[in-house]
Amino acid sequence: MALTACTHCQGLVPAASDRCPNCDTPVVARRSRAVRIAGGLFVGGAFATTLMACYGGPPRPTELPQPTPGSASPSSTSTDPPPVSTIAPPEAKP
Numbered sequence: 001m002a003l004t005a006c007t008h009c010q011g012l013v014p015a016a017s018d019r020c021p022n023c024d025t026p027v028v029a030r031r032s033r034a035v036r037i038a039g040g041l042f043v044g045g046a047f048a049t050t051l052m053a054c055y056g057g058p059p060r061p062t063e064l065p066q067p068t069p070g071s072a073s074p075s076s077t078s079t080d081p082p083p084v085s086t087i088a089p090p091e092a093k094p
């Protein structure tokens, strides 16, 4: 059986009892409620974090695909031949 501390006389009060057996002060189960709320928030946060980790979550500006000019020709020097774009067949553009 869980025991809680009385807020008035600091005596041990059974969790099932709503009054302190020593000073007859009504015991408010605020501790268990706070723990329950904190646990719920923790579980909810962990659940949301897991969902975002699995499904990517909302897109962040830092993760958006940005055109990198250096990615097309990595470490291209003057000795490398030009890309095939010069001899590629012309595409029909309106």
Ligand SMILES: [Zn+2]
Pocket (backbone or CB within 6 Å): 006, 007, 008, 009, 010, 011, 020, 021, 022, 023, 024, 025
């Ligand atoms: Zn008491």
